Every structure is written in C-alpha cells, then in structure tokens.
Amino acid sequence: MIDLAARDAADPLAHFREQFALPAGVIYLDGNSLGALPKAAPSRIAEVVEREWGDGLIASWNDAEWVTAPRRIGDKIARLIGARSAEVVACDSTSVNIFKALAAAVSLNSGRKTVLSETGNFPTDLYMMQGLDRLSGGRIVAKAVEPDAVIDAIDADTAVVLLTHVHYKTGAMRDMAATTAAIHAKGALAIWDLSHSVGAMPLHLTDAEADFAVGCGYKFLNGGPGAPAFLFVAGRHQADALPALSGWFGHSAPFAFRDEYEAAPGIERFLTGTPPIIGLAGLEVGVDLMEQADLSQIRAKSLSLAEVFEHGMEPLVQRFGFTAAGPGDPAMRGSHISYRHEHGYAIMQALKARGVIGDFRDPDVMRFGLTPLYLSHADIARAVAILAEVMETGAWDRAEYRVRAAVT
C-alpha cells in the first residue's frame, strides 16, 4: 500500500499548487496538452495589454523590452533544457519551428537529401517534413520508418533525423544522448521535438550534442493556449545555418529596412515576423514559474505520481480490458501515462463528466498527464478511484459519451 499522505507531506513541490488557478472539483490530468493557468498570468497579461500596449503604445517596443522578448524568454527556456544562452528563441508555432530546423539542418548537411523520422510521430512533425519535400521538388525527401528501425535506416543520404523525445501517445521516451550519438555516427544531424518533455524533466541538449530542437510553450511550460513555441539551434551551427523563413525580425538590422536579407549574427536570425507580444507574456509567466522549480524534483515526483497511478490501475487492467500503451519501465516514459481501451473515448468522456480531465488519442488511447507542479498523490489516487467506479458501474456506456468533439 502506498502511503499517499506521507508522499504528499514530503513533497518539496507541493507549494507550487497554490501558484495555479484550477477550478474546484477538477483533477486535471491534461497538462500535457494544455497546461493550467498560473495565477500570475492574468495580471501580467493585463499589464502588457493595458499599460504596455494601451499607455506605452509603440514606445513599448523599446521601453517595455518587447523587441528582445523572444531572446530573453529563449534564454530562460535554454536553462530548462540544458542549452546555453543565445541558443534558443521563443517564437512562432512548433510546426513552423520544425520547418525552420529541417530546412537549416538539410542546408548544413548538403549532399544528403533525406529527412528521416518515425511512423506514428506527432503528425505535424511528419507533415512539415512532407511539405518541405513537396516544396523542394525532390531535392529533399521525407521518409518515416518504424520507431525501432530509425537508426538502422540512416544511410549516406540521410541529412537529418527528426525525433520526438517523449511520444505524445504512449509517453515512451528516447535516450537523447545515445540516440544523438548514433545519428551523428552515421553522419546525420539530430532535431529533437521536446514538446512532451520540456518542463517535465531535466534535459541536457548541450551534453547530448543535439543539433536542433523545438518545443511547445503551452504544455508543461503552462504558457497558455497556443502560446509561442521555441527553437534551439546549437551555437556551433548558427553561423552556417541560413534561415529558410528569413523574415525581417531575423535580419541583422531590421530597422535599416534594406532590400537584401542579411541574417542576424546569432540565434536571432531564426526569428521571422513581428513577435506575438501578448502570447509571449503568458509564456514568460509559465517559464518563470518553471524556473523556480527543481527539474530533478519534478522528474522524481512525476515517477512517484506514475507509481500511484499504476498501482491503482493494477486491479482494473485485466478486469476491464485496459492495456498499457507505453513502456512498462517508468524510467523509459515521460510525464504522462496512457492506456488503450476499445471504449477509451466514451470512458474518457465519463471521467470528464466526473471532473477527471484527461484526453483521448485515436484510435483507442486514454492519456493522463502527470504534472508535478499542481497534482498531488491524493489527486492521482482519487482519479483512479473515479475511473474504477466508472468501470464498475458501467457508467461510461452512455450514448452521450460517444459523441465525438472537434478536439479530442
């Protein structure tokens, strides 16, 4: 028997719960899809809107330091992912940043034309590869192979390998350092999608010698819905990587308004358009909060929460037909836990109706995010107890729970 109260009492992160505005009666297990609202966000966003925009108007680009926000927030994110200052900018969407990273990586490894990933990767990673392939007219070839076959599939034509560190469905986590080394050993570059790992565990991009990375601002970073994403480019590549999306904010002198693009000397060259200031303000609040936490403690608590979840699920798995969707070894997973069930969608709807919010991923994956900053061990146990009740009573088996929403 796990002593929930003892674990919660000893939790060094417990006080972070008070920093988030979560509705009463809800156990929120979907912070890996959209992180919860930091209590500091509304007032900071209001300040940006009312004081900086409303009163400061155009002068706020200088006076409120809007112009340096992508780099300033990027430097904070760099500290969360084991990167150096001037290697990260916060900007655009994850999808657009994937495109930038792919195009830059291929240009650095010219002579090779394949961009390689795994089947079942988060779709936008694959779609952006396919778009680059089409646009290039065959100069760049997008290819995806089974997850276990990626390293073997790297050949003399492979320019870059795009992999997700923690899988969005299963939670399966790759060994970043070993995988990057294997990719490099075959002469390819590595792009890591950190969407499901940034803010959920310590990351070590510099130590792993990662070449590029992208990540999401609105999951574990709690930056708000559709928050700007980020792009990491290892310092050693920056001077040689000319951006494909070469917008005016990436110019060496944007306000000289010259006709010819000249890339900014460092990471700023990967900026494109005018930075989304209000969205960046929300992101910065989330990142600032995350910086106050110890990522090793976050990882330890995530594993502890997962243990409670799995322990609670033990009597349910066989009896009700759940199967674990991810690796059995918690050390090989990120910070969400997933189960397959043929009625997964309806079961998840039944849970939501009872205040337990996870999500569903086609065709049959129920996904539960374990966010150490605002969940307790008691929350997890309670969520599993509600799931047990939903299954035991057959409460999930109602027509209304089978109505599919636009966003699942």
Add this chain to the structure above:
Amino acid sequence: MIDLAARDAADPLAHFREQFALPAGVIYLDGNSLGALPKAAPSRIAEVVEREWGDGLIASWNDAEWVTAPRRIGDKIARLIGARSAEVVACDSTSVNIFKALAAAVSLNSGRKTVLSETGNFPTDLYMMQGLDRLSGGRIVAKAVEPDAVIDAIDADTAVVLLTHVHYKTGAMRDMAATTAAIHAKGALAIWDLSHSVGAMPLHLTDAEADFAVGCGYKFLNGGPGAPAFLFVAGRHQADALPALSGWFGHSAPFAFRDEYEAAPGIERFLTGTPPIIGLAGLEVGVDLMEQADLSQIRAKSLSLAEVFEHGMEPLVQRFGFTAAGPGDPAMRGSHISYRHEHGYAIMQALKARGVIGDFRDPDVMRFGLTPLYLSHADIARAVAILAEVMETGAWDRAEYRVRAAVT
C-alpha cells in the same frame, strides 16, 4: 482656412474615439505601426485567460470555440477586404503568410519560376522571397525591380508578383484592380500585402480578382502588439494549392493523427500550428470594432485628416526643408502621410517628447498615421502646430534626440 470644428462636428465616426483607451496628452499618429488599444480588449482578453483557459482548460478548444477562431475571425476580415467567406484565415505572422502565399502561387503556376516584387517594398516581403529562392535551390528565383518597372518586368517566366497595396514609407497606393489585371494579362498571379490598407479603406479583393493576399493584425485593425496576421486565398485556387507549411491544423482530420498529410478541403489547409488563442482574442476585438465602422466613411475621414495635415504643413515645407515622401494626390495615398527631412529622426524624437507620436523610417522619412477611428481634425491641427513650434524654436536640435533606439 479649414473649419476644424465643423469637420469634427460633422464626423460620423467621432463616437469611435470613446472606444479606445489612449493616454492623456498624446496625439497618436502611429496607429499604422501599432494600433491603439480598444477599451473592450482588456476584459475580453481577461475572459479568455481567466475563464476560458483557467476554468475551461482543455475543453475550451470545443466549448469556447477556440478551434474555429482562425476561420471565424478570417470570415470577419474577409468582409473588410471585399473577399468571400471561407477565403481568409487569421494565423501566424505576415511574414510566414507571405511564404505560404508565395509557395502556393508558384505551385499553381508551375513552369514559371520567378517571384517578382519591387525594390523598396517592406523588407520582410523581399526577405521571404529570398529565403524561398535559397531553399528551392534555384527552382524559384526572387527578383525585385524598381516600383514603376514591375509590370514591364513580368515575362513568361514570372509565376507571381508580390506587391504591397499601400507603401509602408511613402503611403503610395497602387490601383489593385488595374494592377492585378495587368499581372494576369501576362500570365502571372498576384499576391497583395494589405498591411497598410486593411482597416484604412474599402478593399475589393474579389472584384479585383486578387489571387492571394496577406495583411497585418496590429496596425489599422488594432489587434495588439504582434497580433496574428491573415492570409487570403481566392476560393478558385484553394483546391489546387497545396500548402508548403503543411502543419497539423491544416489537415483534413487533425485529430485522426494520421502519418500522411491530407490537406483540409478549404482555406483551413493554410493553417499550420496550434492557433495563438490569446493573440487571436485581441485581434477579434479590433476586427469586431472595425466591422462597426463604415469603411467608406473611414476613407473619407482619412482624406479629410490628410487635408488638414497638408494644409498645416504648407508654411513649414519650404521654410524648414521638408519634402513630401509620397504622391501629391491624396487619392493615390493610403492612410499615412510622410515627409522626408535630413534631421527627421531628431525631429520625430522632439515631437514624441511633446506627446505627438509618429515614427521614423530610415534614412529620412517621418511618418504620420491618420487613423480615422480615434483621431479628430483638431488632433491633426494640434500635431502640426507642435511640429511648427519644434521647428521654429529649433527645439529638435538636441543631442538626446539623436540617440537611436532599437525600434524606430
């Protein structure tokens, strides 16, 4: 003598001034760079942050209609630019949307490989063309010629012409219908950058048979700093234009999470990443406010404000060495008025110190935005009187006014 009081008394748009939160003592002539804050924006943004994000959490993608926001706001913008429903989406930055439009236009006109624009265009338009050129490895060629030479420069290799409707420096306005017809007559497609015209005058994209257009959300639309931009794709092109930035939000079934990209049937295929919900909320407030105004009245008042400005400048131009930067005929200008002066930067700083906020564009252009929703004729006359005083007293000639800021 212009009767300012009479013009202001007869102004059908005067009541809109009360809808904006402008600081006391400021005459804001930079709404063409960053529009002013609508009073409705803070509460709407707070609602999105606190209620929709904080309380609604992930369910707000459905319940608060986040998922359809890019299209819903796009439809509203369509009405402002004379386009049809389902031809516009609000998303990404202007720069990124330019890239999408360029890539799509070239793919529709294959066999031709040149993308053509004018020298001195807003830099990001040229830079995105140059980036596409580099990325394509020569399959697409970026070319810019003198503004007056664009139509003559269209040849059998010109796939698409990218032009800005109202020039960011001079305010010079192109005849959209005639220019589009001339472009089409030579077998090329037309992309219009509406950044300095949307919200400043009636536009007629459908009547002009424009193929693509992009525009900015934070100038005359008052959407907030770095607000999402928009992309127009004429309905007749949508089915054949496969997006180069093919992200998951442009997929026909984003939540089916398939490995292969399949473009959504309509304008939604031009969405890329997860929509920036907080930024879109600010934009929607600005667009909703603009929809309440009559664009013909906006244009008429803009011309009337320009007349007051020019009338006031008459005695200053020769005496102090100003030269008009744009066309002499107000009908050939957009909604800002620009003058060149060798000390333009310092003069603009002196004006700002006195509450008259315009901006400066290298090397010597002083730019004054005339935004009919929140400026009166009296404001304009007062601004010019302050400029006269600055010049007559030589107050601009101080070292502190020559210190260049990062953003000008």
